[in-house]
Amino acid sequence: MTPEARVRAxxxxxxxxxxxxxxxxxSRLCTLIPDALDRSTVTGARxxxxxxxxxxxxxxxRLTGGLNALVRRGRLPALAAHYPPHRAGGDLAAVLAAAIRDADAELQPWLDGPPQTNEVARSVVLMAGLLVIAAETGLSVELFELGASAGLNLRLDAYGYRLGGxxxxxxxxxxxLIPRWQGASPPAAPVVVAARRGVDVNPLDVTDPxxxxxxxxxxWPEQAERVERLARALDAAAADPPPIDREDAAGWVERHVVPRPGLTRVVLHSIAFQYFPADTxxxxxxxxxxxxxxxxxxxxIAWLRFELEPGHELPSLRLTSWPGGADRRLAWAHPHGARVDWLL
Ligand SMILES: C[S@@+](CC[C@H](N)C(=O)[O-])C[C@H]1O[C@@H](n2cnc3c(N)ncnc32)[C@H](O)[C@@H]1O
Incomplete structure (x- = not known):
């Protein structure tokens, strides 16, 4: 297959x-983009x-993120007229091609690296797990988040929840956060976060505009509710930035996570473990x-993880608890926390 055929696919x-x-x-944008590109622009050639x-x-x-950023800041008004919630008539393919020509230089940095995200609604799933840990131990928790990104889920006790009942x-x-909830409700135990710290090879600074x-x-621009939720969570985090160290997770866990009397030390992560090197x-x-x-x-000690399991489409929430080392699957959930199938 030629590179171009692979890109089209x-x-x-x-x-x-x-x-x-x-x-x-x-979906429409991704369908139209290949035909809106040609090698007369750097973007098209790349x-x-x-x-x-x-x-x-x-x-x-990478490309749709760059276009969306420019639309959001009012840089491409003709294209913005087609973006949700607007629905301009006319030829979106032609408008797209013109926008890419016009913003060719500004799009380059967006092509340089993959998107890095931080989905705040994953806190739904992690909080449900913390309720189980708090109910079973009766202790406050100290959180150690791996692959924390901007740390929005490290601040999960700042949000309100309706998790089933x-x-x-x-x-x-x-x-x-109110996900669609299937199954019994998690225990109504008080979750008290005594301390928190995260690690990421590339932590994102929530105070940087x-x-x-x-x-x-x-x-995605049509997910207005998600955009609004993220904006609110980012504003709140900017006023109280979560502490995140910049390094690989392995050495950090080895240095920080040992049992500490009076607290449950919880290592937690969401949609991150798959990106860690095998050795880590x-x-x-x-x-x-x-x-x-x-x-x-x-x-x-508890290890709480919302991650993909091989052979399954949805990620699961798993909890390993020590002493004892019992390992349980607590839930299957939508990757963005929109729906939770609770298994306990
Ligand atoms: C898909 S993001 C998930 C971010 C966040 N946990 C969430 O659920 O929104 C994966 C994160 O893992 C981080 N990461 C990748 N490899 C890592 C490593 N070896 N050690 C620590 N963090 C790593 C990335 O920088 C990125 O922020």
Whole structure:
């Protein structure tokens, strides 16, 4: 297959995924983009001759993120007229081609790297797991988040929740998360976060306006509720930035996570473990098993993870608890936390 054929197939695949994820505008955009490109622009030449795997490199999302950023800041009004919630008539393909020509230079940095996101509604799933941990240990928790990105889920106790019949009230919360809930409700135990810290090879600074705009640009424009939720969570985080260290997760876990009397030390992560090198994954698992062996009822350790499992379409929430090392699957959930199938 030529690079161009691979790129066309990649955009077609992305268009199908967007359609399946109830994003018809994004689907249309991904369908039209390959024909809106030619090699007279740097953007067109780079994309059509992309040397790597367009899907693995998230190539469609690199370009649509860049276009969305420019639309959001009013830079491409003719294209913006087609973006949700607007619905201009006329030839979107021609408008798209003109926009890419016009913004050719500004789109280059967007093609340089893959999107980095931070989905705040994953807090739904993680909070449900923390309710189980709090109910079983009766202790406050200390959070250690791996692959924390901007740290929005490290601040999960700042948000309000309705998880089935269990309500976690936070008056004045910037975000209230109410997923579609299937199954029994999680226990209504008080979750008290005594301390928190995150790690990421590339932590995002929530106080930086450019980072804020970049995160917002990767959310699909027709998902207005998600955009609004992210903006609110980012504003709240900017006023109280979560502490995130810049390094690989393995050495960080090895240095920080040991049992501590009076607290449950919780290692948690969402849609991040798959991106860690195999050696990092193995070191984290080995360290937790070793320290888990030293844990007691007064100094427990928990490993809470919302991650893809091989052979399954949806990610699951799993919890390993020490002492004992019992490992349980607590839920299956939509990758953005929109729906939770609770298994307990
Ligand atoms: C898909 S994002 C998920 C971010 C966040 N957990 C969420 O659910 O929104 C994966 C994150 O893992 C981080 N990451 C990748 N490899 C890592 C490593 N070896 N150690 C720490 N973080 C890593 C990336 O920088 C990125 O922020």
């Amino acid at each position: 990649g955009f077609a695949t992305q268009a199908r995924w967007c359609e399946a994820m109830a994003a018809p505008f994004m 994309i059509l001759d992309w040397p790597g795997d367009p899907i693995a490199d998230a190539l469609p999302m 269990t309500v976690v009230d936070r008056p004045g919360a910037p975000v209230e 450019a980072t804020r705009e970049r995160l917002l640009a990767y959310v 994954q193995a070191r984290i698992a080995a360290h937790l098993a070793a320290q888990g062996g030293l844990a007691t009822a007064e100094a427990p």
